Amino acid sequence: MNEITIHQAQQQVDNWIKTIGVRYFNELTNLGILMEEVGELSRLMVRKYGEQSFKESDKKNEMADEMADVLWVLICLANQTGVDLTEALQKNFEKKTKRDAERHLKNDKL
Numbered sequence: 001m002n003e004i005t006i007h008q009a010q011q012q013v014d015n016w017i018k019t020i021g022v023r024y025f026n027e028l029t030n031l032g033i034l035m036e037e038v039g040e041l042s043r044l045m046v047r048k049y050g051e052q053s054f055k056e057s058d059k060k061n062e063m064a065d066e067m068a069d070v071l072w073v074l075i076c077l078a079n080q081t082g083v084d085l086t087e088a089l090q091k092n093f094e095k096k097t098k099r100d101a102e103r104h105l106k107n108d109k110l
Contacts, residue, residue: 006086013075027080034073041066 004012017024025033044061047054078085104110 006089007084009071010075010079010085013072014079017076017079024076024080027077030073030077030080034070034077037066037069037073041070 024030040061041063044058044063044066046052047058048063075085077083078088
């Protein structure tokens with residue numbers, strides 16, 4: 001399997017939407033879908049790592065697929081709103097590095 005960059009993922013999702021998906025759902029619909037997908041991931045994580053037991057209907061779900069669903073819809077929202085996720089992530093690393101340079105090292109809980 002070939003690795004893809006975040007930029008390539010944004011381009012590939014955009015191409016898929018425009019050729020197979022016909023068009024993007026509107027931003028608010030995609031936000032709702034994102035919340036649904038995060039909920040599905042949460043349900044699986046709670047059963048795998050938390051204290052709830054699996055139902056038969058949960059056993060077919062795979063964590064990687066649920067995470068990919070979350071990423072897919074997030075990429076859709078980024079494309080729709082003009083966000084370059086590569087640039088945004090780089091800026092987020094810089095922000096966190098500057099803000100948290102010593103914060104976690106001084107956290108007795110860690």
